[in-house]
Amino acid sequence: MRQRWSRLLFAHWPVPVAEVQAKLPAGLEVDVFDGWAWLGVVPFTMEQVRFRGVGMRTFRVPTAHAFPELNLRTYVVAPDGRAGVYFFSLDAGSLLAVVGARLGFGLPYFWSSMRESTSPDGVVSYQSTRRFVRPAEFVARYRSTGKEAAQDDLRRFLTERYALFVRRSGSVQAGYISHAPWSLMEAEAEIVVNTLPQSFGFALPDRAPVLHYSNVLDMEAWTLRRVS
Incomplete structure (x- = not known):
């Protein structure tokens, strides 16, 4: 499957390892940075969004080739x-998807019922x-500041992930998944409401999130394979 991710915000918070581990399926372990799960x-x-058909041909599915998506995720081994990503939830505006x-x-x-728009000055309302x-x-509401994000270990830990895991x-x-390295910018965000973590029993710390912004990224994904 091929797809493009556009106007993307990463908002991350550190949370106690034990709280995240307790909600992971058997066989997956929390990946930790600086003593925290994220x-x-x-x-x-x-x-x-396009799917592979016979040979090298791809095709798109009506109502499932472009839609807003919203993820609640953590990082696991x-x-x-x-190492890769574990999704607690993926909200999408397309029922077919x-x-x-x-x-x-x-x-x-x-x-989910979802709306996304971008103002002339680059502010994304979501x-x-x-x-x-x-x-x-x-x-x-969020936007890029126009300044490249620092190339530090935390940025790599949070964003350079090329596998996702499920228990099935x-x-x-x-x-x-395969994609070019992220081109990430520093971001500003006003998060008015965010009850995604709460819906899975998580309480976020009383601190500002770590923010990154990406305008566009093309990627490819392959079907699931058993690892254990």
């Missing part, structure tokens, strides 16, 4: 030692309200 809330817009991802990949997608189960809401059919499975 929770990320990541709003963006998915665009140019799989039984084979590979939600159903397809749940059935095809076992990913915890939720159908709103998501989850439908039906695990109620959660996210409302924020009694085993840990991995989906591997």
Whole structure:
């Protein structure tokens, strides 16, 4: 599958390791930086979603090729030692994408009412309200400052991830992704409402999040493979 991530904000908070480990499926261990687990809330817009067909041809699915998406994620190590992302939730504005991802990949997608717009001066206004189960809401405004983000170890830990993990059919499975290194900028954000962590029993610390912004990134993803 090929896709483009546009107008993406990384907002990260440190949380106690034990709290995150208690909510992970068997076989996955928290990946730690500076003694903490990290929770990320990541709003963006998915665009140019295309699926591989016969041979090298790709095709797009109506209503599932462009839509807002919002992730609650942490970082883990799989039984084979590979580090990557674990998603507690992935909210999407496309019902077809939600159903397809749940059935095809076992990913915890939720159908949400979502709106995203960008002002002429580059401020992204983002709103998501989850439908039906695990109620959660996210409302924020954010933008790039125009200054490149520091190339430090924390940035790499939080963003340079090329695998995602799920527990499915009694085993840990991995989906591997490929993309160019992130071009990340410093960001400013006003997060008005954020109950995604609360919907999974997490309480965020009383501190400002670590913020990064990316305008666009193209990536490819492959089907899941069993790792344990």
